[in-house]
Amino acid sequence: MRLYIGLVHYPVYNKNRETIASAITNFDLHDLSRLSRTYGAKRLFIITPLKSQHTLAERISTHWTSGYGASYNVHRKEALEIVSVVETLEEAIDSVVEAEKERPLLISTDASKQDDRTIDYLHAREILDSERTVFLIFGTAWGLHEDVLMMSDFILDPVEGRTDYNHLSVRTAAGIILDRLAGRYK
């Protein structure tokens, strides 16, 4: 499986559908890196153009990968080692191309069902199983900007539970999505 994960902090929407750069959330970094490691993703890109946010993400990461935290909790070290903080989605994609020698298929996620270029879990899973390189993109705040959806090859069906309430955190949604795409259980 050649799976890469991206967590986009810009461009995303705020509550009023204005384009913003969201702040990095400490819990996102820990939860998503542990998730990515558990399901065998090759790299987790944290995408934000804000310099101050790079400093923050690197401070968290360094604490757990080479600071006091590395000996205190080796599992966090192992997880955070697969994180790369980059300025743009394009930079993340370039990095995947360099590693895999092919352009990854871009699959974006959204909490709403789209009209165009949708893909369901069964088909996305088949693509992953075929060893095609896949870049799975998650948005923060109120979701990925339409520019990101427009440049994607596919937009994954939203996670729906058993009710019409559908407001999962990106941490929870990412867990469910990775399990649907790569999980194995009885």
Added chain:
Amino acid sequence: MRLYIGLVHYPVYNKNRETIASAITNFDLHDLSRLSRTYGAKRLFIITPLKSQHTLAERISTHWTSGYGASYNVHRKEALEIVSVVETLEEAIDSVVEAEKERPLLISTDASKQDDRTIDYLHAREILDSERTVFLIFGTAWGLHEDVLMMSDFILDPVEGRTDYNHLSVRTAAGIILDRLAGRYK
């Protein structure tokens, strides 16, 4: 589906396998209440004997259910309305018995595969589908105390990904588990 969720802060283990009462995490409250609401669980019990923690949980909850947050973000209000903060697991179980007029089947979760009374996802899903009342129990910190495992009817198989790394946050693991037990998708 008659599903109840419990998040236990006591008794759980710390890193050195000592019995502790862990602190409530703001993100657990939000992520798990949104998850519980999405998958149609009837109530989410936050279980802690610490009075100071009750005050904290109630302050968070009140902010979003009747304070400024209730009008700012109605989705958080809807989610947090299904949270009950109780002192003990027994108190939570009594509350379920009162609502459902039957003792719930207790299914505990653990990151390690157990020897005894294990249940896989297929069978746990069948029980839920049969309309039997189920109380699904999650631990915080380094996991549920063995006293809780001992009093449970079943212990659910751990979530395993694609690697031997297996250190998901309770927020992520709960999402994956609820989707495996109650999710519907193509």
